[in-house]
Amino acid sequence: MSQSHEDMPSNALLLGILAALMVLLGAAFSLVWLPHGPWKPFLAILIAGAKAALIVWIFMRARYHxxxxxxxxxxxxxxxxxxxxxxxxxxxxx
Amino acid sequence: MGHLSQEVHEAYRDEVQEKRTGYLGMWAFLSSEILFFGSFFLAYAVIRSFHADAFREASGHLSLLWGTINTAVLLVSSYLIAFGEKAFELRRNKAGMLSWAGAAVLGVAFLAIKFYEYGEKFHHHHIPGLDFKAEDFQHPQGAELFHFLYFSMTGLHALHLIVGVCWISGMVLWFKLRKGRTIQTTYVTTAALYWHFVDLVWVFLYPMLYLIRP
Known part of the structure; x- marks a missing residue:
């Protein structure tokens, strides 16, 4: 039996996900300088959720499960x- | 389309079934880990709902720079693990081992930064329950609770990361000793899933602890 290349992400996709994660980290970091408001913690968690989704979907290969x-x-x-x-x-x- | 082959344990029909079983077992474990860490996240959410100002103030006493660097370190390590996992599956064992060794080094770097941060907390007497300098805070009770959660959550995460570093390093060493022989991709994928999960936990700890500063 064999395993095909279709159940693994391409190198370009892996690099793209890393770049997206770094952009999201930069966005979360820049939140600190925005004026304080009740929306800030929710936005920070929302960005964390986006990062988590990328990690689960591609790095953890949920897309291929x-x-x-x-x-x-x-x-x-x-x-x-x-x-x-x-x-x-x-x-x-x- | 290229195909890969590997040794299959006798309990399985083929490598696809073995790999699916590995994924399933690891996800079953990780779903229990979601609830394990979830209880700490819940405690954080409940206590913060009563001490929002104190949490903001106490967060300002953490190093945003080190917290952000550590997040970047773990994200890059996750990329290296994913890249290495693919390399192992394509039988590019040398690239896989190099990639995973790099991830293990980044894991150690994360721990070194975290213990430096702990050292700073000891230096400033911000250790809850033992040596907490209440006069540094306008809301000392809430600030001490924040620090209690900070040490519990980051400490538990660090313990998981220590396990991850030992696991990944041990596998790299084991792969090296096996030299040219085939490597079970099930072992690789389960270790990779664990590492990514530890990264996931930190992805949420970072905004909860470092980004709520005033």
């Missing part, structure tokens, strides 16, 4: 969402 691996990826995030939702449903309604 079959559905069973996705079950665990989404499962982990789903249970984390339950943990946050139920905890804050308590704290924010006291």
């Amino acid at each position: 079959d559905h069973t691996s996705w079950l665990f990826i989404i499962g982990g995030i789903f249970w984390l969402a339950i943990l946050f939702t139920l905890t804050f449903a308590d704290y924010l309604t006291r």
